[in-house]
Amino acid sequence: xxxxxxxxxxxxxxxxxxxxxxxxxxxxxxxxxxxxxxxxxxxxxxxxxxxxxxxxxxxxxxxxxxxxxxxxxxxxxxxxxxxxxxxxxxxxxxxxxxxxxxxxxxxxxxxx
Amino acid sequence: xxxxxxxxxxxxxxxxxxxxxxxxxxxxxxxxxxxxxxxxxxxxxxxxxxxxxxxxxxxxxxxxxxxxxxxxxxxxxxxxxxxxxxxxxxxxxxxxxxxxxxxxxxxxxxxxxxxxxx
Numbered sequence: 001x002x003x004x005x006x007x008x009x010x011x012x013x014x015x016x017x018x019x020x021x022x023x024x025x026x027x028x029x030x031x032x033x034x035x036x037x038x039x040x041x042x043x044x045x046x047x048x049x050x051x052x053x054x055x056x057x058x059x060x061x062x063x064x065x066x067x068x069x070x071x072x073x074x075x076x077x078x079x080x081x082x083x084x085x086x087x088x089x090x091x092x093x094x095x096x097x098x099x100x101x102x103x104x105x106x107x108x109x110x111x112x
Numbered sequence: 113x114x115x116x117x118x119x120x121x122x123x124x125x126x127x128x129x130x131x132x133x134x135x136x137x138x139x140x141x142x143x144x145x146x147x148x149x150x151x152x153x154x155x156x157x158x159x160x161x162x163x164x165x166x167x168x169x170x171x172x173x174x175x176x177x178x179x180x181x182x183x184x185x186x187x188x189x190x191x192x193x194x195x196x197x198x199x200x201x202x203x204x205x206x207x208x209x210x211x212x213x214x215x216x217x218x219x220x221x222x223x224x225x226x227x228x229x230x
Contacts, residue, residue: 033217033218035217035220040121040222040223041222042116042203042220042221042222042223043203043205043218043220044220045216045217045218045219048216048217050216056216058216058217088155090157092218099145099162099164099207100147100159100162101147101159101207101218102159103149103156103157103159105155105156106155106156106157108155
């Protein structure tokens with residue numbers, strides 16, 4: 001039982017490049033989330049998926065797209081990366097029974 | 113709209129001192145959940161506690177204790193006899209009740225950086 005996994009762990013992009021951050025969970029959770037963490041800002045919700053086939057915007061969705069590929073996987077795509085998207089990205093899933101969120105290890109993204 | 117405020121940006125204490133991290137929240141829901149997470153220098157988020165809005169009992173887990181007071185919308189976290197390994201950033205977070213079977217994520221405070229000096 002790996003919990004929530006994220007790939008890659010680190011990534012450096014140039015402005016304008018695109019990339020996809022991958023997230024998978026093996027706990028059979030319905031809901032999954034993408035957050036970004038910036039210094040002094042805490043974590044902020046980018047997008048979430050309450051169940052397979054649905055996605056919704058969070059607090060800071062601009063510049064991102066998501067895909068809920070199946071129940072296990074929830075990817076985050078940057079179509080044209082900008083320096084303002086330099087951040088640490090966390091994926092999470094939630095246990096509906098007790099509302100506990102399980103977080104992945106994070107992806108540290110730098111956009112030059 | 114929901115909001116979590118951690119007014120203490122950074123706290124520095126000497127090892128073995130007790131320290132309390134403050135958390136004040138705002139929500140219009142009557143049913144909600146409160147969380148504390150620890151983020152050590154390695155960067156991962158470590159779950160510490162979850163409390164639902166109907167359970168105002170204080171909780172103690174070893175050197176950690178939590179004081180939930182709905183009257184003041186606070187959920188404070190105390191570390192007794194602090195140790196260097198407690199040095200980390202601590203986040204308080206709020207989740208409102210499930211809507212239609214899905215939860216719309218956590219609202220985090222900005223975190224308190226706790227430094228325990230030997």
